[in-house]
Amino acid sequence: MLSNAKTLPKLYLSVIEDVIESIRELFSDEGVEERVLDNLRQLWESKVIQSKAVEGFMKDSNPSNFVLQLPANYSQSLHKPTVVIPAAQNVPSFSSKPSSCGSVATFSLPAGITYPVQIPAGVTLQTASGHFYKVNVPVMVTRGAQHVLNPLSHPAAVARSSALTHLSDPAPAASVCETPPNRQSADGALLSASDTQSEFTLDGIEFSPQLADMSTPPAQALCSDHSRQQTETSFREQSTALPDLQTEALQTDLKLNQLLDITQLDGVADSSSDTEEEDEDDDDDDLGLVGENEFLGMINANEEEELEEEEDPLNSGDDVSEQDIPEIFDTENVIVCQYDKIHRSKNRWKFYLKDGVMCYGGKDYVFSKAVGEAEW
């Protein structure tokens, strides 16, 4: 039971997340304001906290919320989404990354990664809301809520990506580091992922030249090679024309490296565990331990209803048919789950349950398997 306490808040939060995100579009279609959605979310979270069904239900603190800011060009078809990462941020354990510019950020997504992070090409990432993004180019991911680090996004690439972004959620990267690739190093390095995949050294200078295209990985994923070739060409165009931007690159570089950690909590570090599922269907559980007894109240209502008179000598039914008062379980303990097997021998019952939520003593417990025995 105790082990549930740590994962449960995350689970509930991720459920809330998912629901809110999935209905966001519906709401906007219906013309309902975002405010309402936020209100709903606030209400929901506060109710969960109030009910004290879950321990340690910490709301997200602001640092976790970061906004993907794309260059102005992107905003054509994109609205600025907000990525809310579920709570329970772990202190990132990689201390070396933020400080040292020259460190190679390793791409691994345990719970406690810090940004900036390098994401090698070919990785599929998943946002909290479930959208998948294939990163075809090495990417540096930072958290820069205030930074729009892409002074040099190619309009061409941008246009293409924006055309293709029906994806309203940003890539997991909080803000894309679109520092202008160091064109000096970028010449040869094009979008072939393999080239740049290996090294992403930040000697303060070298960036993966494909960074600028990071925003287009979704696009690329969608458009396969077509866009890729186009961006390649656009890269080439730009690479020759940006010597003066190198200094800028340097500066943004430094800024970049001063950015602090963003814990990435999707993809591998997805907070919802596989083994826990909430299933609100109570289709099969009519004989939950409490379910049976919920209706005793009905039987116990002391209405004196009479059986109708019969042609057979049947009494009015008052005396004979009155039930003894069975013990009433006036309890709110409920289990909502699915069943694997319910077995009975005489008056011994055995329950093999799965995928459920139990509210016991006011507290919520989520389980993937539950076994019970009872005597009636």
Added chain:
Amino acid sequence: MEPSNDVALDIIITNVVSVFRTRCHLNLRTIGLEGSNVIYKPEMGKVLMKLRKPRITASIWSSGKIICTGATSEEEAKLGARRLARCLQKIGFKVRFSDFKVVNVLAVCSLPFQIRLIEFTKNNRPIASYEPELHPAATYRIKNLRSTVQVFSTGNITVTGKPLTAFAQYHFTTVIWVYLECTANTMTVEEPLDTMPVCNIY
């Protein structure tokens, strides 16, 4: 006959099966959902409802026919059946308690001696039948009482049948006992008993 000690034998009624009708159609799904202590078996088209006070289990069909089992006496069976009908009435069905009938009574008795079944069967040839490959007991059918006695070699006997009344049941079992006593005594008894033991029926 040599006098011997009185032995009290208990004839215990272990099961009384009765039926009655509610004279109305019953929605099994409603009963399954709203009733208490019910087991809905859609594959068999019935609902089992168990009662605690007279410990009985009832099979309820949608036609309104109900079979009530597990009672330990006829009175109890009737009481339980009425309680059951009351439950159904509270759920909301227009139940009429009609055609109550006890259809079967099962009583067991444990004789203090063992019985040699083969000889027993030989002596009671047309009435008793014994097929050891099918069933370990000899079956003894009493036509006029419409009862069946199963005689086991351990001395346990079970009596099932449709008694007219409980009293008849009592007489019926004592008759059986006497019958067996005679036959057992003459042929197969290991420890002979001379006087008829006191039979208590529970």
